[in-house]
Amino acid sequence: MSIKRSRSISDNLNASKKRKPTNYWALGLLDTMKDPESIVMEDNLVVIIKDKYPKAEYHYLILPKEDISNLKQVDKEHVSLLEHMHQVALDLSKDDSHKHKNFKIGYHAEPSMVRLHLHLISDDMISSCLKTKKHWNSYNSSFFIDSTDICKELAIEGVIKLPTSEVCKQLLNTALKCHKCDFVPKHMPNLKDHLSSHK
């Protein structure tokens, strides 16, 4: 009797965990963007924070204050918001602290973290947090979608077409190649060594 009852409670707990597998880590940006110490700049529409695990010397995230989870939730009513996010990113890229640095501005096709976020990242790609092929390809393949293209597509087509999950997987698995020259590295440590030659 007692055994039967305790099993039933345990089953219920397991069932509720399965129903809500809320990957707590995927919600981390929501806390970070409310933390005054993390905020680089903000206005009435957006917040800018530094990426917690920067994949280059400079790596920022521009997030809307409006509760938009990701690009799938974006429609043409958001054109001006996305254009504003782009402008704010562009302005920060031209800040005095970024003299002689080149930047990319874009979105991941399939982000892991909740709340729409635009990446502003310097193109050196030199960082101790850059470790895997997936990291590399998420900024150096068409998994990284230029903000200009997103804004244009949304303004003209009214919707954003994103690659399927299967295509994303392929993009992230693409063979390594230097983004600035024809060098084909053997593996990530090899690529990271090579990157310093472009400084």
Place this chain on the structure above:
DNA sequence: GTTCTAGAAC
């Protein structure tokens, strides 16, 4: 998203 680590690759 990261961390950890088994076993593949060298």
Place this chain on the structure above:
DNA sequence: GTTCTAGAAC
């Protein structure tokens, strides 16, 4: 034997 990557994480 060491380096590196890929997949589980209850």
